[in-house]
Amino acid sequence: MVIKEAKFLMSNTRVEQCPTPNKPEYAFIGRSNVGKSSLINMLTEQKNLAKTSSSPGKTQLINHFLINDDWYLVDLPGYGYAKVSKGSREEWRKMINYYFQKRENLTCVFVLIDSRHEPLKQDLEFINHLGTLGLPFVVVFTKLDKQSATKTDSTIAAYARKLRETWDELPRFFQTSAEKHIGRDEILNFIEEVNEQVQNQYK
Numbered sequence: 237m238v239i240k241e242a243k244f245l246m247s248n249t250r251v252e253q254c255p256t257p258n259k260p261e262y263a264f265i266g267r268s269n270v271g272k273s274s275l276i277n278m279l280t281e282q283k284n285l286a287k288t289s290s291s292p293g294k295t296q297l298i299n300h301f302l303i304n305d306d307w308y309l310v311d312l313p314g315y316g317y318a319k320v321s322k323g324s325r326e327e328w329r330k331m332i333n334y335y336f337q338k339r340e341n342l343t344c345v346f347v348l349i350d351s352r353h354e355p356l357k358q359d360l361e362f363i364n365h366l367g368t369l370g371l372p373f374v375v376v377f378t379k380l381d382k383q384s385a386t387k388t389d390s391t392i393a394a395y396a397r398k399l400r401e402t403w404d405e406l407p408r409f410f411q412t413s414a415e416k417h418i419g420r421d422e423i424l425n426f427i428e429e430v431n432e433q434v435q436n437q438y439k
């Protein structure tokens with residue numbers, strides 16, 4: 237898919253204030269600092285469309301971007317940042333669960349995982365939670381440029397092993413580096429395919 241236009245629309249905390257749900261929507265989520273906003277910039281080939289930061293907790297709201305006037309890309313705040321208070325964590329959980337349950341045009345969730353780390357309890361729990369909700373999702377391994385291909389392969393194999401303990405079928409996996417522009421075509425082609433599959437619902 238070619239991205240002809242990518243524009244920021246709005247930031248919200250509530251689904252009711254999000255843009256009209258008349259287009260397929262793809263949401264990016266994962267631990268703080270995993271590279272969600274950077275991946276959105278890489279996919280759209282824009283430097284600062286989504287705000288990034290080297291310190292975790294940068295993205296705090298539900299951020300909507302409109303791509304090619306045809307589908308929404310959503311940057312969500314991350315989870316798992318140690319310095320966040322219990323109250324804020326609970327707010328995050330409520331906001332995200334409400335968004336997952338109420339956002340009728342949410343077509344696929346992209347769960348981002350840092351490819352440098354062995355499976356983390358929090359990430360596995362989050363993936364299992366999505367599976368339980370019955371939301372379509374895929375897993376995106378980020379920051380491939382930070383280590384060897386062998387290390388990436390071993391992280392991915394470890395996640396596959398862990399997920400097979402709970403699920404018969406594995407979700408689709410993508411490998412990416414925002415820095416080295418790895419995985420862009422694969423993700424955009426996937427979105428294009430899904431857009432075609434769901435287009436009848438939006439006529």
Ligand SMILES: Nc1nc2c(ncn2[C@@H]2O[C@H](COP(=O)(O)OP(=O)(O)OP(=O)(O)O)[C@@H](O)[C@H]2O)c(=O)[nH]1
Nearest residue numbers: 268269270271272273274288289293294295314414
């Ligand atoms: N080397 C490398 N660094 C990356 C990559 N993706 C993101 N980063 C860096 O990781 C840090 C966090 O990136 P963000 O895109 O802001 O992460 P985020 O997941 O949106 O973080 P929050 O909004 O805080 O949840 C930044 O310093 C990025 O430059 C990558 O593919 N390779």
Ligand SMILES: [Mg+2]
Nearest residue numbers: 272273294295
């Ligand atoms: Mg962010």
